[in-house]
Amino acid sequence: MRKLWVRFAILGIATALVSSTGQAANCLWNTTAGGARYVVCMPDDPARWNGGLILFAHGYIPVGAPQNAWQAQLKLPGGPSLPELITQYGFGFAASSFSEDGLAVLKGVEDTMALPGLFEAAFSKSPRRVFVSGVSEGGLVAAKALEQYPEKLNGGLAACAPIGDFRRQIDYFGDARALFDYFFPGVLGDRWTQSNIAIPPALMLGWESTYAPATAGALQASPLKSAQLLSTGNISVGLNPANAGEAILSALWYNVFATNDAMAKLGGNPYENRSRWYSGSLNDFLLNLRVTRFTADAAALNALKAYQTTGNLKRPLVTLHTVWDPVVPAWQESLYAQKAAQAGKSTLLVRYPVLRFGHCAFNEGEVLIAFLTMVMHPYAN
Secondary structure (H helix, E strand, C coil), rough: CHHHHHHHHHHHHHHHHHCCCCCEEEEEECCCCCEEEEEEEEECHHHCCCEEEEEEEECCCCCCCCHHHHHHEEEEEEEEEHHHHHHCCEEEEEEEECCCCCCHHHHHHHHCCCCHHHHHHHCCCCEEEEEEEEECCCHHHHHHHHCCCCCCCCCCEEEEECCHHHHHHHHHHHHHHHHHHHHHHCCCCCECCCCCCCHHHHHCCCCHHHHHHHHHHHHHHHHHHHHHHHHCCCCCCCHHHHHHHHHHHHHHHHHHHHHHHHHHHHHCCCCCCCCCCCCCCCCCHHHHHHHHCCCCHHHHHHHHHHHHHCCCCCEEEEEEEECCCCCCCCCCHHHHHHHHHHCCCHHEEEEEEEEEEEECCHHHHHHHHHHHHHHHHHHHH
């Protein structure tokens, strides 16, 4: 009952804050020696600064994207920018582009943890409390940073993030592609195989103009095959079957744009379905007989260990996740809760499920509730 009243209190505060009028942020942009573009922000009136600093880690940016692509994630959909939202409540704000794109979790932790020093150098003020937050891949950055640097951080917020099991996340994207090629052979060009696991440049270059439209058309033309793909790949569409196309395309996008970079950084193929039994089709025996099988490289699996979380929290972590997320399934959050429970740290984990379809599809009020939970947590002082 006490937890319920606390949540109602936080909701009331968040509602009041949403309607408040904030001041613009005083933001400074620069580039680190390692090539990471970063921004540090202070409330326009320094006297309003409460001594807190919010670090933000962005989500996945594919290799080859425009240099400023990450900046789009500094704004809530249909809402204010994160610097404006954070600084109007008296906190400082800092974010980095990371010194590399693609699979950048390890570099992301390093670059994000450098932000407090950059904030202090820019404003000649040392923060008294520091919190780390992130979305999608950046949420894993936040969770990893919180686990690794509890003496430097007061709390964290991981939104729509693969924090439960990163290897299973890679397998999820790989399964989406292997199953798609089974149900819709030839739509994405040559079949994805062990001997041809690298994604052809033509597929990446022609994704928006050719392959994504062809995929959408194939899915619409064969709703029964689409339904089997969703079922066997455990891809969520929520309560609306019309979300099928968006859900499948979202999962396939990561196979197309993340595979080559992940293999290069991990030292080989991390995806394996060699012994996986797929179920949920009209003929599971035939599916499992004919679907392409892959075996992961030992070097890649060993490298993946650095991307796994432990759940051994020493500071509070708030998680925010849409229940029907087709990109990072909500079971990632449940797996992390199991890790925290096994480590005896469940009291430091606060979960906020959002009943909505989509990846990181949160509104301003939901973000504020999670944010306030993080900074108001009794173990965040």
